[in-house]
Amino acid sequence: MSVLDLSRSSSIFMPTSRTSKEELHCPSAYKSGQDRLRPSVGGTNMSQHHSEMPSGRPVTTASLGFPSTPELLVPSTSVFACYDKRDLPPLPYPKEEYFQSRDHEEVGIATDASRKEFFNMAHHFTIEHAYMYDGIPLREWVALEEEKKANERAFEKLTVKGMPAAMLDSIERGYIPRCDEFTRQSSRDHILSWAKKAEGSRRMLWLSGPAGIGKSAIAQTVSEELRSIGLLGAVFFFSRPNKRSDPNVVIPTLAYQLALQLPQYRRVISFLLAKNPLILNQSRRTQFEQLISIPLLYLDSRQHLLIVLDGLDECDNRDDAQREFVEMISHHIRSAGCGLRTLWMVCSRPEPDISHAFVDADCAEISTHEVLVVDNKEAQHDTLRVLLAGFANIRRRYPDELTENWPADHHIRLIAAKASGHLGFVSFIIRFISDRDYDDPYGQLDVCVKFLQAPGNLEKSNPLLALDLLYTQILSDVPAATLPTTQDILAILILYRNKHLNTLVLANFLGLHQASFFRALRRLHSVLLIPPASEAGKRSIQIYHASFSDYLMDPARSGEFAIKQGPLHLKVAMRGLEWIRFGHQNTSEIVALPELTWIPPTASREDLRASLCRFSFTPCWTACPQIPEHLSAPLITALERFDFHLDYVKWWKEETEYFSCFVRWLASLHADKNMVIVNGWYTLGDVIRQGEVVVCRREDDPLAFVSSFVPDVVEGSFTYSVQLLLGKSNPTAFRLVVRPLQMPCFR
Secondary structure (H helix, E strand, O other), rough: EEEEEEEHOOOOOOOHHHHHHHHHHHHOOOOOHHHHHHEEEEEEEHHHHHHHHOOOOOOOOOHHHHOOOOOOOOOOOHHHHHHOOOOOOOOOOOOOHHHHOOOOHOOOOHHHHHHHOOOOOOOEEEOOOOOOOOOOHHHHEEEEEHHHHHHHHHHHHHHHHHOHHOOOOOOHHOOOOOOOOOOOHHHHHHHHHHHHHOOOOEEEEEEOOOOOOHHHHHHHHHHHHHHHOOOOOEEEOOEOOOEEEOHHHHHHHHHHHHHHHHHHHHHHHHHHHHOHHHHHHHOHHHHHHHHHHHHOOOOOOOOOOEEEEEHHHOOOHHHHHHHHHHHHHHHHHHHHHHHEEEEEEEEOOOOOHHHHHHHHHHHHHHHHEEEEOOOOOHHHHHHHHHHHHHHHHHHHHHOOOOOOOOHHHHHHHHHHHHHHOOOOHHHHHHHHHHOOOOOOOOOOOOOHHHHHHHOOOOOOOOOOOOHHHHHHEEEEEEOOOOOOHHHHHHHHHHEEEEEEEEOOHHHHHHOOOOHHHHHEEEEEEEEEOOHHHOOOOOOOOOOOOOOHHOOOOOOOOHHHHHEEEEEEEEHHHHHHHHHHHHHHHHHHHHHHHHOOOOHHHHHHHHHHHHHHHHHHHHHHHHHHOOOHHHHHHHHHHHHHHHOEOOOOOHHHHOOOOHHHHHHHEEEEEEEEOEEEEEEEOOOOOOOOOOOOOEEEEEEOOOHHHOOOOOOOOOOOOOOEEEEEEEEOOOOOOEHHHHOOOOEEEEO
């Protein structure tokens, strides 16, 4: 009679066809030592005595209460084909599966029927020390329970390290933006098609666009739709104002969400965290590899899940975290190859670090780019739809107070025109009008209309407060040391833009080197379209939306970031006088020009100076009359020394409007500052004297224009011709001709 000692065995012989992989990848479960894994019958390997067993069924792991084919032993064959086995850690044997399954028969737990077949009709043997629990040796059951609890404790550490507030339906996110049925439809359709097909090598999508135009709404809507069909893996919604910007909580948060819906994945990371509890204290790259890359390779499912990082630009960028996330995802996609089970969508403003990461050749191979545009035809239609739908909802909420024709069509057109395709702008307006705290949509609309018609007039409430807070947050990221330079650049873009102002001209006008110029704008890519350095001589910087300009021009809205116009006008006037000297009739004056600070290798110095000269003319004369008197002393000194003998016809033939206003302003100064001498005036044209510069100005009321500086002018004429000398240093003869039908020009 043979003796089978079950107290010595933690398992029973496993099928030889799987032994090699099990031994290779599950040493903790198949502790090698085959005499431990294969109970002996009379000192002989039990597998050799199947033929000696009585009829019934052979002894297998399933018949003794163990799964015959563990669900999670090794990665799929395709993964091994793409990944070196030596790079993979041992996988945990999913012993706890026995206790989690509701269908014991499916996972191999011994049932009443199977227990009846334990050694069916066998005889002449005894069983010693047979302490079993539900078909499992007691010692083995205790070990399984201890391991299960250890894994649960490890998983709890993951929940502590994560940030639930950044998840899809977190109550802490407050107002959650979503697209309605028709908004951003082309972008959403493209993203959903890409996510559902999961074909080709492009496994990462970058959704970029300016601040506040609906990137988060698209991310939320796409995520919800994919979740409804089981294709969403995890999300992280960054928000710096809401304290969801720490890069070190991102990976634990993603891992936690994946673990909730993927039992295989949860078992792997629980095992890894139990084995090495310090993973969550290691670098982000190590965490990404141990908690994302490696565990995902072990999934049996062929289904691809989308992981979303929204607002990556709002991630605290210490240690270049923004770029690091893109690089880690790119490396994961390229390394996993055919074993990849995820798609990634990154939504952000086009900040430099992120843009450069996606332009990198390795990342460009595996990614696709979707750009949200502010003012295209689709965006304008979307803003009108959102506006009309918002007003319809408000009318339904207040049926007794609002009529069906509320609001008036001209109010809708005003808001739509001001929005100019900016969905965030419209959303903020609707939220302001429908604010339950005020509970007065009619009155709120009135406030809104007055605000939009006169942006600088804030009576009591700001309909665009949410948008202003967004702009304030963006400017708060600009380092204090570079903020004055940033403000100068923004002010010139808003107040002094003309057709000659390209990026290269702007930098040299302010005396900025290439590095200093781009450093000052580094944090503003979400509100400005900034050309690359290679195109600086051809393209100018564009402000994405007029609401940003309005914000900067209104100190009540922008506070410390408001444009300080007095000092800015003085700077523009002084720099303008310096650069205009290039247009002097005497070329020897060129030596007095400022130094060029940024000269691209292919640029001509002469051409660049000419561009600066052309640009400076109008801003200079425009700025002079706007300088406060207490700041004007340096300008007056500079004007007294300035030689007005310029080649006006060559450089500025048609740019007379602001120069004639400058002359009138100069003539209106106190006698000790006056640099204009009026030699006479005529109501009809007279003979042009040799050497005179003729300035022609069109004015509907010529008398009103000249009477402020021409003494004893006669009323009733449609034409006034004024002779004058301009400047103290080498005065220049001018003739100012003002009449209603005049073509403005120098001649």
